[in-house]
Amino acid sequence: LAKQKGKDHFQFYVASIDQEIRDRKQLETDLSKALSLNQLHLVYQPQINLETKRVIGAEALLRWEHPVRGLVPPDYFIPVAENNGSIVGIGQWVLEQACLQAKLWADKGLPLRIAVNLSAVQLHQNTIVDDILGTLKRYDIPAGRLELEVTETSFMTNMSDAVAKLHTLNRAGISLAVDDFGTGYSSLTYLKKMPVQHLKIDKQFIRDLLVNKEDTRITNTIIDLGRSLNLTVVAEGVETAEQEYYLTQRGCKLAQGYFFSKPLRPADFETFVQEFHEKIVENNA
Numbered sequence: 001l002a003k004q005k006g007k008d009h010f011q012f013y014v015a016s017i018d019q020e021i022r023d024r025k026q027l028e029t030d031l032s033k034a035l036s037l038n039q040l041h042l043v044y045q046p047q048i049n050l051e052t053k054r055v056i057g058a059e060a061l062l063r064w065e066h067p068v069r070g071l072v073p074p075d076y077f078i079p080v081a082e083n084n085g086s087i088v089g090i091g092q093w094v095l096e097q098a099c100l101q102a103k104l105w106a107d108k109g110l111p112l113r114i115a116v117n118l119s120a121v122q123l124h125q126n127t128i129v130d131d132i133l134g135t136l137k138r139y140d141i142p143a144g145r146l147e148l149e150v151t152e153t154s155f156m157t158n159m160s161d162a163v164a165k166l167h168t169l170n171r172a173g174i175s176l177a178v179d180d181f182g183t184g185y186s187s188l189t190y191l192k193k194m195p196v197q198h199l200k201i202d203k204q205f206i207r208d209l210l211v212n213k214e215d216t217r218i219t220n221t222i223i224d225l226g227r228s229l230n231l232t233v234v235a236e237g238v239e240t241a242e243q244e245y246y247l248t249q250r251g252c253k254l255a256q257g258y259f260f261s262k263p264l265r266p267a268d269f270e271t272f273v274q275e276f277h278e279k280i281v282e283n284n285a
């Protein structure tokens with residue numbers, strides 16, 4: 001009987017893997033059409049200067065509204081897109097959308113810096129530097145208005161290729177941020193070689209910042225590292241007033257998180273900026 005049961009379990013297991021593979025294939029097919037079917041859009045999360053309490057920029061974050069599955073999280077579909085290469089086209093679209101938005105905001109008197117996430121797969125494309133600089137030109141965006149967020153993993157695949165490309169982009173005026181700092185293969189050598197300006201403390205360290213001593217120490221260490229290497233530190237995932245207060249006192253310069261705002265559609269973003277700045281003026285009055 002036990003054997004029989006084991007066999008059933010095995011078959012069930014095979015069937016579920018089979019289902020998973022088919023699911024993934026379907027997701028890939030759907031994703032390859034998502035762009036042309038207008039299922040992708042960007043939301044923008046405000047980045048706040050903790051000293052001045054002003055919105056200094058926005059991170060563009062990709063959303064996929066699947067007709068059947070609903071909103072598919074980027075942590076789920078970006079790896080799929082990286083695997084089959086469709087991240088190249090999608091990433092270029094993200095860059096164009098973000099530039100278009102930056103231009104619209106600048107024309108409305110909101111000259112915000114827009115941060116765009118750049119996948120390692122994109123970074124290692126031969127044409128990436130020209131693609132990015134060409135896009136800025138076409139949308140008439142000063143390079144200083146664009147920030148690229150790259151993860152530590154992007155540096156590890158082909159360090160010299162990454163260094164060369166990022167140097168060219170940085171010399172053109174684009175600023176560079178290390179995203180999810182502290183969660184990858186943190187080798188501090190690359191900080192010497194990479195022309196980065198910003199370190200983004202991963203939200204996993206911020207979540208329990210005030211209750212977990214390790215998280216407090218890691219966060220403090222990243223802030224101090226930023227200060228000694230002359231890099232601006234950004235805290236991501238700030239959800240409470242206590243976290244904001246601590247980070248401000250500790251000398252962290254920038255922050256983003258639900259405490260300020262979730263990522264927003266452009267119109268809601270504009271309303272947010274207006275109300276947030278009014279609130280600050282009131283508080284200072």
Ligand code: C2E
Pocket residue numbers: 045060061062073074075078091094117118119149179180203236237238239256257258259263
């Ligand atoms: P990320 O770049 O590290 O983005 C931060 C993530 O934290 C975002 O998740 C954001 O919505 C979320 N977040 C912001 N504030 C809070 C908070 O206070 N609490 C919590 N719990 N979460 C917060 P999202 O939008 O789901 O994106 C997940 C990841 O997907 C991003 O992580 C990024 O790695 C990737 N991604 C998103 N858009 C793009 C894109 O256009 N291109 C590429 N290559 N990757 C992208």
Ligand code: MG
Pocket residue numbers: 059117149179
């Ligand atoms: Mg990011």
Ligand code: MG
Pocket residue numbers: 179180200202203236
């Ligand atoms: Mg991050």
Ligand code: MG
Pocket residue numbers: 180
């Ligand atoms: Mg992330």
